[in-house]
Amino acid sequence: MNSPAEQTPSCESFRAGHRVHWVQGMRTFRDPDARWLPARILGIDHDGWFDLEIDGEVTRWWTHDPQRLADQAAKHNGQCEAQARYSIIRCFGPYISVARTPTPCVFEPPTGDPMTDLETHGGFSISGADLARSSTTTTQPPAEHDAEEAP
Missing domain, CATH: 2.40.50 (OB fold (Dihydrolipoamide Acetyltransferase, E2P))
Structure with missing residues (x-):
């Protein structure tokens, strides 16, 4: 129990x-x-x-x-x-x-997405390793292109 x-x-x-x-x-x-x-x-x-x-x-x-x-x-x-x-x-x-204006409690755990957690929870705490993993999964590598170099 x-x-x-x-x-x-x-x-x-x-x-x-x-x-x-x-x-x-x-x-x-x-x-x-x-x-x-x-x-x-x-x-x-x-x-x-x-x-x-x-x-x-x-x-x-x-x-x-x-x-x-x-x-x-x-x-x-x-x-x-x-x-x-x-x-x-x-x-x-x-x-x-303490606050001058009340806000509702948030009972759901943070999602792990820093921008979402900042908005929904008013802040977050994340380890450097977790932040690195999060940023590699949410950012796209630069697009490769075949442009010629200028002379």
Whole structure:
């Protein structure tokens, strides 16, 4: 018998408010203009909307996994850090992707076609070997021609 975690499909989207893509996470500490600001989560609704206070200003954000956010926020009395440039917050733990506008979860696994996955999932992650295989199957070799060379 499968465990409940195995029975529940997981969201495969990398759009803001869903999963954190590794490039998005990396940029939060490599980008010199990306600043983490002290913040406080004031309330989390079951539909994913929550209020975030930064420097006395309260703004409304959304995440596809409000329970995960609530669990993290509860550990630190709502205290967290916000990185608005890359739509990420952290409550002194794992990064959580947030958005100003909700988008639907995507439960189908990526297809492996980079352009399709970018459009449907908001991003993708693929090994160099898989990318090389993908590009050789989708590109056509240049057409041969019998044109004479110019003198």
